[in-house]
Amino acid sequence: MSKKLIMALLSLLLVFTLILSGCSPAQQPTPPPAAGETPAEDETPAEDPAEEPPVASEENLEQLIIGSSTEPTGDFATPYWQNNATDNLINSLTAGYSTYDVTPAGEYVVNTTAVEEPVITENEDGSKTYEFTLKEGLTYNDGTPITAKDYVASALLWSSKQIADFEGKPSAGIHLVGFDAFRNAETNVFAGVRLLDDMKFSFTIADEFVPFFYEVTDVAFGPTSLDFWLGEGVADVADDGEGAYFTGEFADLKAPGEEDDPASEDFARFHEIKEYVLKQRNVTPRVTAGPYQVVSYNASTKTTILTLNDKFLGNFEGQKGNIKDLVFKKTEDATQFDELRTGVVDLLSALGGGADINAGMDLLEEDDEKFDFISYPRAGYGKLLFICDFGPTQFIEVRHAIAHLLDRNDFAAAFTGGYGSVVNGPYGEGQWFYKESKAELDSRLNNYSYSLDTAVALLEQAGFTKDENGNDYAGTGLRYREMEDGTMLPLVINWLSTENNPVSELLVTKLQNNEDVAAAGIKIEQTLVDFNELLNWMYRDTSMGEQYGVPTYHMMNLASNFPLGYAPTYEWTLDDDLIALGYNPNRLKDQELYDLSRNYSLVDPSDTEGFRERWVEYIVKWNELLPEVPLYSNEYHSFFNAKLKNFVVDDNLGLEIALLYATLE
Amino acid sequence: MLKYVFKRILYMIFVFSVMSILLFILYNGIQGDPARAEIEPMKMKLEPAQYEQLYRETRARMGLDDPLVTRYTRWLGKTIRLDFGQSIRYQRPVIDVVKPPLQFTIKINIFAVIIGLAITIPLGIFTAVKKNSIFDKSVQVFTIIGYSIPVFITALLFMYFFAVRWRLLPLNGMETPNFKGTAAELRADQIRHLILPLIVMTVTSLASITRYVRAAMMEALSMDYIKTARAKGLKEKAVIFSHAWRNALLPVITLIIGWIMSIFSGAFIIESMFNLNGMGKLYIDSLYAKDFNVVLAVQLFYVLIALIGNLLVDLSYGVVDPRVRVNE
Numbered sequence: 001m002s003k004k005l006i007m008a009l010l011s012l013l014l015v016f017t018l019i020l021s022g023c024s025p026a027q028q029p030t031p032p033p034a035a036g037e038t039p040a041e042d043e044t045p046a047e048d049p050a051e052e053p054p055v056a057s058e059e060n061l062e063q064l065i066i067g068s069s070t071e072p073t074g075d076f077a078t079p080y081w082q083n084n085a086t087d088n089l090i091n092s093l094t095a096g097y098s099t100y101d102v103t104p105a106g107e108y109v110v111n112t113t114a115v116e117e118p119v120i121t122e123n124e125d126g127s128k129t130y131e132f133t134l135k136e137g138l139t140y141n142d143g144t145p146i147t148a149k150d151y152v153a154s155a156l157l158w159s160s161k162q163i164a165d166f167e168g169k170p171s172a173g174i175h176l177v178g179f180d181a182f183r184n185a186e187t188n189v190f191a192g193v194r195l196l197d198d199m200k201f202s203f204t205i206a207d208e209f210v211p212f213f214y215e216v217t218d219v220a221f222g223p224t225s226l227d228f229w230l231g232e233g234v235a236d237v238a239d240d241g242e243g244a245y246f247t248g249e250f251a252d253l254k255a256p257g258e259e260d261d262p263a264s265e266d267f268a269r270f271h272e273i274k275e276y277v278l279k280q281r282n283v284t285p286r287v288t289a290g291p292y293q294v295v296s297y298n299a300s301t302k303t304t305i306l307t308l309n310d311k312f313l314g315n316f317e318g319q320k321g322n323i324k325d326l327v328f329k330k331t332e333d334a335t336q337f338d339e340l341r342t343g344v345v346d347l348l349s350a351l352g353g354g355a356d357i358n359a360g361m362d363l364l365e366e367d368d369e370k371f372d373f374i375s376y377p378r379a380g381y382g383k384l385l386f387i388c389d390f391g392p393t394q395f396i397e398v399r400h401a402i403a404h405l406l407d408r409n410d411f412a413a414a415f416t417g418g419y420g421s422v423v424n425g426p427y428g429e430g431q432w433f434y435k436e437s438k439a440e441l442d443s444r445l446n447n448y449s450y451s452l453d454t455a456v457a458l459l460e461q462a463g464f465t466k467d468e469n470g471n472d473y474a475g476t477g478l479r480y481r482e483m484e485d486g487t488m489l490p491l492v493i494n495w496l497s498t499e500n501n502p503v504s505e506l507l508v509t510k511l512q513n514n515e516d517v518a519a520a521g522i523k524i525e526q527t528l529v530d531f532n533e534l535l536n537w538m539y540r541d542t543s544m545g546e547q548y549g550v551p552t553y554h555m556m557n558l559a560s561n562f563p564l565g566y567a568p569t570y571e572w573t574l575d576d577d578l579i580a581l582g583y584n585p586n587r588l589k590d591q592e593l594y595d596l597s598r599n600y601s602l603v604d605p606s607d608t609e610g611f612r613e614r615w616v617e618y619i620v621k622w623n624e625l626l627p628e629v630p631l632y633s634n635e636y637h638s639f640f641n642a643k644l645k646n647f648v649v650d651d652n653l654g655l656e657i658a659l660l661y662a663t664l665e
Numbered sequence: 666m667l668k669y670v671f672k673r674i675l676y677m678i679f680v681f682s683v684m685s686i687l688l689f690i691l692y693n694g695i696q697g698d699p700a701r702a703e704i705e706p707m708k709m710k711l712e713p714a715q716y717e718q719l720y721r722e723t724r725a726r727m728g729l730d731d732p733l734v735t736r737y738t739r740w741l742g743k744t745i746r747l748d749f750g751q752s753i754r755y756q757r758p759v760i761d762v763v764k765p766p767l768q769f770t771i772k773i774n775i776f777a778v779i780i781g782l783a784i785t786i787p788l789g790i791f792t793a794v795k796k797n798s799i800f801d802k803s804v805q806v807f808t809i810i811g812y813s814i815p816v817f818i819t820a821l822l823f824m825y826f827f828a829v830r831w832r833l834l835p836l837n838g839m840e841t842p843n844f845k846g847t848a849a850e851l852r853a854d855q856i857r858h859l860i861l862p863l864i865v866m867t868v869t870s871l872a873s874i875t876r877y878v879r880a881a882m883m884e885a886l887s888m889d890y891i892k893t894a895r896a897k898g899l900k901e902k903a904v905i906f907s908h909a910w911r912n913a914l915l916p917v918i919t920l921i922i923g924w925i926m927s928i929f930s931g932a933f934i935i936e937s938m939f940n941l942n943g944m945g946k947l948y949i950d951s952l953y954a955k956d957f958n959v960v961l962a963v964q965l966f967y968v969l970i971a972l973i974g975n976l977l978v979d980l981s982y983g984v985v986d987p988r989v990r991v992n993e
Binding site: 065164171174175278282325329330331332341342344529532533535541545577583 | 726825940
């Protein structure tokens, strides 16, 4: 009986498997890339895969497969719901006709393919208006003409209370006049956004945000199709002279409160539109206007496929993109170079670890005709962040001494495998204002070279001249400082770092266990936490527990990046309310540093020299106060199949710009 | 029998409820502020007042300002309606996030279980019958090696030889990206991508069940009733399959049913190495990303599977061994 039972069970399982295998939704073959059309099965050219090796992309000059350590999630509405890096890149490639574009040199320029040179007006109230006239002939990828309404719709939709009610993060027009009132639905009119006629529109930046070197980013909007996002006829935009506003049922859409009847029509309609919008985040094909359009996203394989948008007229200089298909897929660190070697991917971008780069170099040694690479400095660094309002690190000399006790060149070489450098301030070596100021900075910045003697002298200068009994420090053991209230402050640095972090591990070797640190009379004690808990300590967030409100840690290791348009407007704020929100996590209150950091970018966009000069002064002051010790700045390496040509990438620019100019040969 | 099953179901509901409370408290007790973690990347872009407003809204949306009991009852109410909330990482309903990996995991595991059982049971029986033969000793050595080598080493070896060196099979992934061809050709491509991980899954799971079946069979074959059966002049085939195997099946059945239930659970290392979107990878990635709504849903699903599996094991004893009654 048991034999029969087992046989029956196995047979059932087999049948079930076959049914499951046969009935599970097969991924459709790649559909033809026209937006608005439903892909039909078996329509694509029949290339017999049986005759192809599994490395289908190896000689394929029509597609580039981009491997990414961050998986594409199929959310095409970043950053309004989430902020995944690969999704952001994909969205950048599908977005187009922005009023301002970025050149490969990293400058913002008027996108004259989309708009005429704007009329810029400085208003009496200090605000600044950019008036744009649209050029003829722009269309979405489905052929729908683009008008001024589509640009106004972008500013309205992505700043609206409705998006917040749909659990999104409206943040498009934050510096425009009337943003807060519109975003909070205090008014239905967005005063800083104007629809002037079918081809004209304007954006007005509020007075407190001008002049600003990067102010054009506040008026850099592309078109958004309301019909696509909200459904046909759900919303339109209009302007009666006071500012643009929504018309249609979307205009009055409000999130139901707890007191509202769930059976009511309004309740149902709100949820209907909300579900529709949330669905549109992922739907393909999409109505977009960029150089590429989304063909498909496969939720099972986490792969996104883009193809050229043949209706795209080009970026600011008419560049349309040369590579027919772009495929984004997740790669695993352990096998990424095997994937490149076997043609599963064609490009591994922005690798920063020494082991990864060495593996890439090994691949090039194997076959330098088939593979190539490009390297470029990271616009950012790994750092030791000091908390400067209590304990030993409140003293500038202690911060300097710690910097002198860490051989940063050695640290950077060890961490990056020799593919990195050391910077002396908050900048990346690829930034244009650094390149133009390099000689000046080299002569003015302190590089805090390794020196025990200098460290000891600085500690003495800071008053750490006693032992635990209040006697003069005898040269061994822990140093103490007698404070104004008579208490003795030990030179113990409580260091908070994240778990499973190779930087933390290297810091243990190179700093915490460095004999010279003990010889200088310093003790460093490490505590390991996860990143979210580190944030609690950094923000002193008592809502998460009373213990976080007690200043405990003097030093944390983190990393910073400086994307194009970055300005440390609030980074060194003196305002306690802002500090409580997590601005100025170093808690270094220095009026001069704050003024320099805030003001260097408060110049007209055309004043590049003024911007650069002020930036240098900020960097010099920062370097003197040393709120952080930059540990390493990676030399990023991108490895790729040699069929990829004209691929010039820079960490300050998005990969989307490099891909627009690249070719396959 | 029905009464027993009913009692067990009541017991399952109780255990499930207790587990749901424990898991909810555990994950909500972990230090950190998920609202802050979610909006932190936007901080540079927003003005401070807007950042603060967004932080408050996000906390309210996540229900973080409510007492734990309120949060639990709200979460349980939704969970019963199969609404597991939003994934923090994907900002999508958890059920949508879990569905593709679960489908894939079940599909590949069914193949792995069938192939595994088809190999291990006959192999275990045969090595027990041919105890101490060269074949038996060879199998013992290979199964010990199979036990000892970490899965990722086995996976790397197979990948290196079959995909990198000989280029016989795709290295990883679930299908050729941007595959151009008919639906049937795509299906063939997907099967090609499954072969290597399936081989590794099977190879790495052979050792335990083979050895378990062998041990159970050897014990059964040493019993007096086997000697009696042979003395009666029964054919060796009948002795092995009708007498020894049926008695050996009782301890093995627990393992086999456990293995069959494991079709729902993923294999993190194999899924990661082969870049497969399965449950193991989703679970671990979600844990790392502190996407606790996903983690909670997955864990409760496994609690349910484990409870059902235990019930099936108990019921199967009654089917396999008439001496066991499941009425009490």
